[in-house]
Each structure stands twice: as structure tokens, then as C-alpha cells.
Amino acid sequence: MSRLRAAILGATGIVGQKYLRILSRHPEFEVSALFASSHSGGKNLNEASNFMLPDDIAEFGEIRVEEASDRILERNDIDLIFSALPSSMGGLEEILSRKFPVITKSSSHRLDPDVPLIIPEVNPGHLLLIEEQKKGRKKGFISADPNCSTTQLAIPLKALEPFGIETVIVSTMQALSGAGYPGVSALDASGNVIPYIEGEEKKIEKESLKILGKIGTGVEITPSDLNITAKCARVPVPDGHMENVFVRFCSSPEIDDVRDALIKFRGPRKVQHLYSSPEHPVIFIDSPDRPQPRLDLMKGEGMSVVVGSLRKSGGFYCFTSLSHNIIRGAAGGGVQHAELLLSEGYL
Ligand SMILES: NC(=O)c1ccc[n+]([C@@H]2O[C@H](COP(=O)([O-])OP(=O)(O)OC[C@H]3O[C@@H](n4cnc5c(N)ncnc54)[C@H](OP(=O)(O)O)[C@@H]3O)[C@@H](O)[C@H]2O)c1
Numbered sequence: 001m002s003r004l005r006a007a008i009l010g011a012t013g014i015v016g017q018k019y020l021r022i023l024s025r026h027p028e029f030e031v032s033a034l035f036a037s038s039h040s041g042g043k044n045l046n047e048a049s050n051f052m053l054p055d056d057i058a059e060f061g062e063i064r065v066e067e068a069s070d071r072i073l074e075r076n077d078i079d080l081i082f083s084a085l086p087s088s089m090g091g092l093e094e095i096l097s098r099k100f101p102v103i104t105k106s107s108s109h110r111l112d113p114d115v116p117l118i119i120p121e122v123n124p125g126h127l128l129l130i131e132e133q134k135k136g137r138k139k140g141f142i143s144a145d146p147n148c149s150t151t152q153l154a155i156p157l158k159a160l161e162p163f164g165i166e167t168v169i170v171s172t173m174q175a176l177s178g179a180g181y182p183g184v185s186a187l188d189a190s191g192n193v194i195p196y197i198e199g200e201e202k203k204i205e206k207e208s209l210k211i212l213g214k215i216g217t218g219v220e221i222t223p224s225d226l227n228i229t230a231k232c233a234r235v236p237v238p239d240g241h242m243e244n245v246f247v248r249f250c251s252s253p254e255i256d257d258v259r260d261a262l263i264k265f266r267g268p269r270k271v272q273h274l275y276s277s278p279e280h281p282v283i284f285i286d287s288p289d290r291p292q293p294r295l296d297l298m299k300g301e302g303m304s305v306v307v308g309s310l311r312k313s314g315g316f317y318c319f320t321s322l323s324h325n326i327i328r329g330a331a332g333g334g335v336q337h338a339e340l341l342l343s344e345g346y347l
Pocket residue numbers: 009010011012013014015016035036037038039040041048049068084085086087089105106107146147148177178179180181182325326329330
């Protein structure tokens with residue numbers, strides 16, 4: 001089978017470059033065009049990128065970056081679009097979705113009622129929302145990826161759903177690369193913790209309810225009714241978001257049962273076989289001082305959520321989760337999402 005031709009929007013950014021690295025060796029997709037802002041348009045990738053990830057993406061260095069605009073609609077060398085644009089560019093994504101499937105990392109369409117917000121292991125059935133979009137369009141659609149800090153919360157929560165989740169409190173410690181490039185200034189970040197990330201807390205709260213919600217026979221999502229409160233902080237770690245999660249269940253499971261549910265979680269069978277799916281969506285480390293970014297970030301090639309430090313206290317089951325915000329939380333999750341779309345016949 002020939003590979004589908006993918007355009008990367010935001011190719012010069014942190015997420016865009018990770019897309020290039022992942023797609024450079026992918027069996028189902030190949031990169032056919034790079035787009036970024038007018039500042040980058042007309043330059044090659046090496047010239048346009050102020051900051052290069054340490055990944056080897058040399059094969060793309062001489063490729064010309066084009067300015068992202070509605071002229072992309074004229075192109076016939078693109079089968080799908082991976083968008084890593086800022087949320088302010090949601091209007092362009094909407095225009096391009098008239099012709100192309102657009103898989104977006106930006107927040108602009110995540111809560112649109114007819115846009116699926118997908119974590120393959122958690123809610124693949126929500127792809128049905130695409131049928132609603134197709135009624136009004138010729139060919140394309142938008143399918144969104146969650147915020148990186150939502151993904152690493154929703155995956156363990158899905159594993160724990162059988163116990164009946166009543167309340168979730170989450171406190172994040174988010175890496176610097178989560179702010180893109182140039183991100184937080186060095187003087188603000190060094191040796192410091194900033195207990196505020198604009199818009200992040202509401203994103204985690206609202207997106208989690210949508211992702212854990214149920215899709216009805218009428219094509220709409222009924223959000224989960226669990227209570228959720230998030231508090232977010234930026235910490236001086238390059239990559240890898242950490243979360244301290246406190247869950248109260250409707251039932252009173254033994255702590256061993258909670259541990260087992262995390263260890264045994266695999267997600268639906270049809271997702272387990274996707275090329276980018278990790279063998280273990282959750283890797284549980286039975287230790288009070290793990291996970292740690294320096295030790296555990298690349299477990300499952302950056303696609304597993306690493307969970308540990310599990311204990312029960314005051315009616316809450318508490319654990320710590322770690323996830324690679326650029327791989328599982330961004331480009332890796334986006335590519336896995338596209339693999340699901342392909343296997344379900346949407347591409
Ligand atoms: N970083 C993460 O951990 C993470 C995780 C999940 C989701 N996301 C989301 O993914 C998206 C990209 O994040 P990032 O971290 O890669 O950001 P970034 O490093 O700042 O990169 C932004 C990219 O968007 C392009 N861009 C900016 N303004 C544009 C415009 N007006 N027209 C066309 N292109 C424009 C930039 O091009 P130029 O180089 O030409 O300016 C660059 O390629 C954001 O929506 C972010 O919220 C990020």
C-alpha cells in the first residue's frame with residue numbers, strides 16, 4: 001500500500017518537528033509539505049527554525065517551508081493534515097477541513113460539539129462525530145487531540161472507570177517545552193516554579209469530561225458527570241509533565257485492585273494493534289518515589305503514561321503520572337490518532 005501524503009502545519013515548531021521525526025519512519029504516512037508562518041515561508045526548514053530538537057530530521061532540512069494559508073486548498077499532493085498551529089489559527093483549520101482531514105493539536109476546535117476529541121485507547125467510538133461534519137462538507141473533517149496534560153490524566157482514569165469515579169483533583173507540574181518555543185523566558189523559569197498556565201486548568205477540566213463522556217445514538221457526546229478540579233504549574237524540567245492525581249470512587253476498592261486495574265489496562269483490541277500504540281498504555285511502577293522525568297520519560301518510546309506512588313488516604317486514592325508531552329501528549333498521540341482514522345476507514 002502506498003503511504004498517505006501528510007502536510008505538517010507548524011512544521012518549524014516543537015510539535016511540528018516531532019511530527020517530522022515520527023513520520024520519517026512511518027509505514028502508513030509520509031511528509032509531503034511543510035507549512036508555518038509568513039516569517040518562515042520561502043525558507044528551508046534549517047533556515048526557518050530558530051530552535052531545532054535534538055532529533056535527527058536532517059532529511060527535511062533542505063525542504064522549503066511554505067506560508068500556511070487557504071491556498072493549501074488548491075493542493076492535490078496532500079491526503080491529510082497534521083496541524084500544530086497556535087489556537088489562534090483555528091479559522092484556517094476550519095477552511096482546510098472542507099477538503100482535507102485535519103488532525104489538530106491546537107485547542108481551537110476541541111470542544112466543538114461535532115469534533116471528536118480522541119485518545120485512541122480511551123474513546124475511539126467518538127470518531128462517529130465525523131459523520132455529523134461530513135453532512136455539511138464535501139470531503140474533509142477536523143478531529144482533535146486533547147491538551148497534553150489532559151491525555152495523561154484521562155488514560156489512567158479510563159483504567160479506573162470500572163470503580164465508578166466520583167471526584168478527581170489534579171495538580172500538575174508541567175515541563176517547559178509544553179509552552180512551545182521560545183516559551184517561558186529563562187529568567188522566569190530557572191530555579192523557579194510558576195503556579196499558573198493560562199487557560200490550562202479549564203482545558204483539563206472540560207476536555208476530560210468530554211473524552212470520558214458517552215456518545216449516544218443521536219450523534220452527540222454526553223459529558224461525564226464526575227467532579228474535576230485542576231491546578232497547574234510550570235516547572236523547570238525540559239520535557240515530561242507530572243501530575244499528582246487524587247481520585248474518590250463511588251465504591252471502595254482495595255488498593256491492590258486499583259493497582260491491578262492500572263497494570264492490566266490495554267484499551268480496545270482494535271487500538272492495541274495500531275503501529276504507534278504502546279504495549280502498555282499505562283506502565284505502573286510500584287515505588288513511592290517514581291515516576292521521575294529523568295528516569296521514566298521514554299518508557300513505551302514516550303507513548304506510555306507512567307504511573308506510581310499509589311496510596312490511599314482520607315477517602316482518596318492518590319497517584320503520580322508522568323507523560324512525554326511532545327510524544328504521547330502531542331505528535332505521537334496525533335500520529336496514533338491518524339492510524340486509528342485510517343484503520344476505521346476515515347482516511
Ligand atoms: N508543546 C507541547 O507540549 C504541546 C502539547 C500539546 C499541544 N500543543 C499545541 O500544539 C501547537 C504547537 O505547539 P508548539 O509547542 O509546537 O509551538 P511552537 O514551538 O511555538 O510552534 C508554533 C508553530 O506554529 C507556527 N505559527 C505560528 N503563528 C503562525 C501563523 N500565524 N500562521 C502559520 N503558522 C504559524 C510557527 O511558525 P513560525 O516558526 O514560522 O513562527 C511554528 O511552526 C499549539 O497549539 C500548542 O498549544 C503543544
